[in-house]
Amino acid sequence: MGTDPRFLDAVIEVNQPLWDEISKEHQTFYKLSEPFNTFIKLESLLYSLKQQYRPILVPFGPKIFRIECLLAAVSHYPSVAVWRVSGGSAMDPIDSEASGEVHVLQAEFGSQLNTATSLQKSDI
Numbered sequence: 001m002g003t004d005p006r007f008l009d010a011v012i013e014v015n016q017p018l019w020d021e022i023s024k025e026h027q028t029f030y031k032l033s034e035p036f037n038t039f040i041k042l043e044s045l046l047y048s049l050k051q052q053y054r055p056i057l058v059p060f061g062p063k064i065f066r067i068e069c070l071l072a073a074v075s076h077y078p079s080v081a082v083w084r085v086s087g088g089s090a091m092d093p094i095d096s097e098a099s100g101e102v103h104v105l106q107a108e109f110g111s112q113l114n115t116a117t118s119l120q121k122s123d124i
Helices: 005-014 016-021 035-049 063-074
Strands: 104-109 116-122
Touching: 005 016, 035 063, 035 104, 063 104
Parallel strands: none
Antiparallel strands: 104 116
């Protein structure tokens, strides 16, 4: 999660019905400031799940989490899908202000679509 503790509190509150359905050992959190670590968590989870299931990622939240999901899914292509969900036209746009923090995740791909040859942590 980000550096503003109000964001985590708001996420937990708005998703409380979902949290109530998921056991604590299946809940995890991530830090926006550590995109590589989040990618590794996702990739590991997908590797385990795809042995028995066809995982689908539905990345709500920050854009960097979406790219982490896409990168993790492409490394398991075609076994993992990523779905886009939107509030649609029923949702009113809101003004928001960026925190000013910059986080980078660099990826290099080989000649095959399903081969992520290198992912590395980068700092600015």
